[in-house]
Amino acid sequence: MKILTEMPDVTALMPEIVMTCLALVLLMLDLFIRRKEITALLAIVIAAVVGFFLTGSSGTAFSGMFISDGYSSFFKLIFLVSLVLSVLISIRYIKIESVNFGEYYSLMLFSTLGMMLMASAGDIIVLYLGLELMALSLYVLAGFLRHDTKSNEASLKYFLLGAFASAFLLYGTSMIYGLTGTTNLKAIAHYLAANGVAHNPAVMLSVILFVVAFGFKIAAAPFHMWAPDVYEGAPTSVTAFMSVGPKAAGFAVFGRVFLTAFGGLQVDWAGILIPLAILTMAVGNILAISQTNIKRMLAYSSIAHAGYALIGLIAGGGNGVASMMNYLFIYAFMNIGAFGVVIMLRTEGFKGEEITDYEGLAKSHPLAAALMLVFMFSLTGIPPTAGFVGKFYLFMAAVAEGYTWLALVAVIFSAISAYFYLRIVMYMYMKEPKAEVALSTSAPHGIALAVATCAVLLIGVLPSGIIELARAAVAGF
Amino acid sequence: MNGLAYPILSTLIFLPVLGAAVILFIGRNQERLTKWAALAVSIAVFVLSIPLFTDFNRMTPLMQFTESHAWIPSWNITYFLGVDGISVLFILLSTLITVLCVLISWNSIKTKVKEFYIAVLVMEGAMIGVFSALDFFLFYLFWEAMLIPMYLLIGVWGGPNRVYAAIKFFLYTLVGSVLMLVGIIVLYSYAGHTFNILELMTKTYPYRMQFWLFWAFFAAFAVKVPMFPVHTWLPDAHTEAPTAGSVILAAVLIKMGAYGFLRFSLPLFPDASKAMAVPMLTLSVIAIIYGAVVCLAQTDLKRLIAYSSVSHMGFVTLGIFALNIQGLEGGILQMINHGVVTGALFLSVGIIYDRTHSRQISDYGGLATVFPLYAAFFMVFTLASIGLPGLNGFVGEFLIILGGFTASKWAGVLAATGIIIGAAYMLWLYQRVFFLETNQKLVGLQAMELREVITLLPMIILVFWIGIYPDTFLSFMHPSVQNLLERLNTGGQEVTLAGKIAEIIK
Numbered sequence A: 001m002k003i004l005t006e007m008p009d010v011t012a013l014m015p016e017i018v019m020t021c022l023a024l025v026l027l028m029l030d031l032f033i034r035r036k037e038i039t040a041l042l043a044i045v046i047a048a049v050v051g052f053f054l055t056g057s058s059g060t061a062f063s064g065m066f067i068s069d070g071y072s073s074f075f076k077l078i079f080l081v082s083l084v085l086s087v088l089i090s091i092r093y094i095k096i097e098s099v100n101f102g103e104y105y106s107l108m109l110f111s112t113l114g115m116m117l118m119a120s121a122g123d124i125i126v127l128y129l130g131l132e133l134m135a136l137s138l139y140v141l142a143g144f145l146r147h148d149t150k151s152n153e154a155s156l157k158y159f160l161l162g163a164f165a166s167a168f169l170l171y172g173t174s175m176i177y178g179l180t181g182t183t184n185l186k187a188i189a190h191y192l193a194a195n196g197v198a199h200n201p202a203v204m205l206s207v208i209l210f211v212v213a214f215g216f217k218i219a220a221a222p223f224h225m226w227a228p229d230v231y232e233g234a235p236t237s238v239t240a241f242m243s244v245g246p247k248a249a250g251f252a253v254f255g256r257v258f259l260t261a262f263g264g265l266q267v268d269w270a271g272i273l274i275p276l277a278i279l280t281m282a283v284g285n286i287l288a289i290s291q292t293n294i295k296r297m298l299a300y301s302s303i304a305h306a307g308y309a310l311i312g313l314i315a316g317g318g319n320g321v322a323s324m325m326n327y328l329f330i331y332a333f334m335n336i337g338a339f340g341v342v343i344m345l346r347t348e349g350f351k352g353e354e355i356t357d358y359e360g361l362a363k364s365h366p367l368a369a370a371l372m373l374v375f376m377f378s379l380t381g382i383p384p385t386a387g388f389v390g391k392f393y394l395f396m397a398a399v400a401e402g403y404t405w406l407a408l409v410a411v412i413f414s415a416i417s418a419y420f421y422l423r424i425v426m427y428m429y430m431k432e433p434k435a436e437v438a439l440s441t442s443a444p445h446g447i448a449l450a451v452a453t454c455a456v457l458l459i460g461v462l463p464s465g466i467i468e469l470a471r472a473a474v475a476g477f
Numbered sequence B: 001m002n003g004l005a006y007p008i009l010s011t012l013i014f015l016p017v018l019g020a021a022v023i024l025f026i027g028r029n030q031e032r033l034t035k036w037a038a039l040a041v042s043i044a045v046f047v048l049s050i051p052l053f054t055d056f057n058r059m060t061p062l063m064q065f066t067e068s069h070a071w072i073p074s075w076n077i078t079y080f081l082g083v084d085g086i087s088v089l090f091i092l093l094s095t096l097i098t099v100l101c102v103l104i105s106w107n108s109i110k111t112k113v114k115e116f117y118i119a120v121l122v123m124e125g126a127m128i129g130v131f132s133a134l135d136f137f138l139f140y141l142f143w144e145a146m147l148i149p150m151y152l153l154i155g156v157w158g159g160p161n162r163v164y165a166a167i168k169f170f171l172y173t174l175v176g177s178v179l180m181l182v183g184i185i186v187l188y189s190y191a192g193h194t195f196n197i198l199e200l201m202t203k204t205y206p207y208r209m210q211f212w213l214f215w216a217f218f219a220a221f222a223v224k225v226p227m228f229p230v231h232t233w234l235p236d237a238h239t240e241a242p243t244a245g246s247v248i249l250a251a252v253l254i255k256m257g258a259y260g261f262l263r264f265s266l267p268l269f270p271d272a273s274k275a276m277a278v279p280m281l282t283l284s285v286i287a288i289i290y291g292a293v294v295c296l297a298q299t300d301l302k303r304l305i306a307y308s309s310v311s312h313m314g315f316v317t318l319g320i321f322a323l324n325i326q327g328l329e330g331g332i333l334q335m336i337n338h339g340v341v342t343g344a345l346f347l348s349v350g351i352i353y354d355r356t357h358s359r360q361i362s363d364y365g366g367l368a369t370v371f372p373l374y375a376a377f378f379m380v381f382t383l384a385s386i387g388l389p390g391l392n393g394f395v396g397e398f399l400i401i402l403g404g405f406t407a408s409k410w411a412g413v414l415a416a417t418g419i420i421i422g423a424a425y426m427l428w429l430y431q432r433v434f435f436l437e438t439n440q441k442l443v444g445l446q447a448m449e450l451r452e453v454i455t456l457l458p459m460i461i462l463v464f465w466i467g468i469y470p471d472t473f474l475s476f477m478h479p480s481v482q483n484l485l486e487r488l489n490t491g492g493q494e495v496t497l498a499g500k501i502a503e504i505i506k
Helices: A002-006 A013-032 A036-056 A070-097 A101-119 A124-143 A149-179 A186-194 A201-215 A226-233 A237-261 A264-289 A294-315 A315-343 A366-379 A386-400 A404-430 A444-461 A466-474 B008-024 B029-054 B090-104 B113-132 B136-145 B145-157 B161-188 B197-201 B207-224 B233-240 B243-253 B255-268 B270-275 B275-297 B301-322 B325-356 B370-387 B392-407 B411-434 B449-470 B471-489 B496-505
Strands: A059-061 A064-067 B064-072 B077-082
Touching: A013 A036, A013 A059, A013 A064, A013 A101, A036 A070, A036 A101, A036 B064, A036 B197, A036 B255, A064 A101, A070 A101, A070 A124, A070 A237, A070 A315, A070 A444, A070 B090, A070 B392, A101 A124, A101 A237, A124 A149, A124 A237, A149 A186, A149 A201, A149 B270, A186 A237, A186 A264, A226 A237, A226 B325, A237 A264, A237 A294, A237 A315, A237 B233, A237 B411, A264 A294, A294 A386, A294 A404, A315 A366, A315 A386, A315 A444, A315 A466, A366 A404, A366 B301, A386 A404, A386 A444, A386 B136, A386 B161, A386 B449, A404 B161, A404 B449, A444 B113, A466 B275, B008 B029, B008 B064, B008 B077, B008 B090, B008 B113, B008 B145, B008 B270, B029 B090, B029 B113, B029 B270, B029 B275, B077 B113, B077 B207, B090 B243, B090 B255, B090 B325, B090 B449, B090 B471, B113 B136, B113 B145, B113 B243, B113 B255, B136 B145, B136 B161, B136 B197, B145 B161, B161 B207, B161 B233, B161 B301, B197 B255, B197 B370, B207 B255, B207 B270, B233 B243, B233 B301, B255 B270, B255 B301, B255 B325, B255 B471, B270 B471, B275 B301, B275 B411, B301 B325, B301 B392, B301 B411, B325 B392, B325 B449, B325 B471, B370 B411, B370 B449, B392 B411, B392 B449, B449 B471
Parallel strands: none
Antiparallel strands: A059 A064, B064 B077
């Protein structure tokens, strides 16, 4: 009985515990599963079970090292949604790429587990743990096409630069630990406020180091260099997964660390993030224009979207953070949706990654073209799609906090982005098909696309529910 | 507020969208059925819009046929619709034009027929939405959503240079619109978190803010009008668009810019509007004269009519920024007139283009002998465009010049020279196309079909109706325009009437 009373309260941790166990079970079970579709299905079931446990989890564990609150739960929802959608669009794709192995799904689960730990981290050590778990799984996933040199290159590049970013994170951590004697986020904030060392250059240095490390994870310029190559080289389904979940996880820790530990320094770090956000939008939107490979184009587009989401963080306050979370949630659907269409063009013996491959798609495959049209307009931010709602909320938060000029910069860049998103629409609708393009379709794939499309259109027209959810999530922060 | 048994404005907005959804499920090879369905929907919408004309109370400046439902409570956004004397006529124009667009495209659209009619119907819903929205968020939603079908209309079914024209149109309008979006958000956070347009109009704003917001809104509206010097998208878009696209653009879409000035810029930023009247009048006069002179040099039929739109819309903005009753009413009436006449001219060009597949003026000549009925129609529209007394163009232009002259003598005088050049390019065009030696290629062209005659007839009726008895239409506007002037002249002060409106709505 003594052991039981000494056992820490782990209710807050239940979703993660459940996920760890089930993911390990799946890894072993996979040895006996012949048809890998079943593994995929089980992965989705696991996500659902974890989602169920998520509803009942709240509070802190291990003396504040692990926090389960509205903020973390909202992000975990984003991770699970992107996990399920990514699994659904992977099933047929990895078969075509002839890498139909069960570990693929286990790695996705572990990566998601890492993200969930990141979102709940109340301590930099837990954060690091989650981040490495997420990243290590992703390095493997990025190189999953073992016979493809591009995929190998993507994996190696991602690994080297990721390790580099981790070093920055550790360096920043050691700096702040040396100063405050703790790695707990709340304790850091407390120490900084109580001892008046908030403006110590070492604190600023560690803030900058954290910006570099997290900036790498969310692919913000100038730490974005890896993104286009990795996105292009990695299997498309992994790219879809990678462009949403890890990015959201990066934002989750960005918000957690900067608003909790460095909450008193908001003016200072906002001063660093503003040029970063502007540069990110500029690099993403302008370089996307000249891309000929759609995966690279979407990579630059995802860089640009990190720039928009940063605006919410800069604006800060309840609305700012809620608008950022709302944006990431919407972004999950529209971006995985877009990649979902990209994947369909991949058939045996045809890569379908060039933008010119989309010529006349509206004629040969009107439904696929129409879906792509919806996602492209949503990514541009044209109503009545969810992308517009997301941007609108961000700009509203920015203006309310007095960053009208930043909103102005952002809208100009989003007008520029119309050019390259519409180029896809133009190729699909306004050109004649050159060669016959076949599509690889499957029922799970159809479900994923249907869910993404419905979400994009529904949130575009009736955003109230998700806005309230994001607001409620921030309320307890 | 609404004596009708059904929410008329919502019906008008969503019936076309619903119709488009139904067409979505019609088989790809059943083109006849698609066309008939589109026609049926557009006629039904037109018929349902008639109560706006007959049941409209012309004695009050208040919003009528209002509908208000909570929509996004988190941001205090309501689904709020209503029309007053300024907007009601544009809704009627939109519903009529859509019917004509469906008719004129009957045989000329041969590819992606289904998608074409879906785009046209969705477009109609969005247009009506723009004119009836009384919540800024809702307004912006329709305003931007409209870009999607229009982009496709130009880009998919347009002429040889369509892709360039479509993207140019989209980017120009989008850049202007997003600046307005920031303006809307600034207004929202300043005025106590409301998007309700009527409520926003009861507030006063510091001049500095009015000034910047005026220009932010100007960016959106001036591109749409289009005012000089941001008009360059228009000749490309009008020229490359299919006939229906040109007609919608000319008749309805570019009216939205001027409507925006009337509905938002003037009442929200009265001080800035008054202070900026001189630059606005100057830009208007430049547009009038520049547009007209450029017309003289055009060799392409559609391009000529497109540039004439720049000139005619210059008259409209001149009337609006004259900031007096004649100018404002003239401006609104001229918007309707321009919609009717230029719409009709594009329809006419479409009719002949279907037969010859040429837009070059030099390919025509002597058309009057081959095509007498068509020549008669075109003559009426030409004269209406010039502003011959007895036809609709005259009434509007007369009022505008009267108002312009009161506001600034120079503006009045210079605008009048625009009319002279207008007569020159239109008559010269008519001469080159219909008289002179008959071009042998034109002999034996198929005569006008009944469908085409029916398409042009409503326009002919309107040309004469407005020309002979404009009061039918002017009487719609009197109270609303009066109210607008009151708001303008009391400056940013609390306007009692507008305050009352907001009270009633609540």
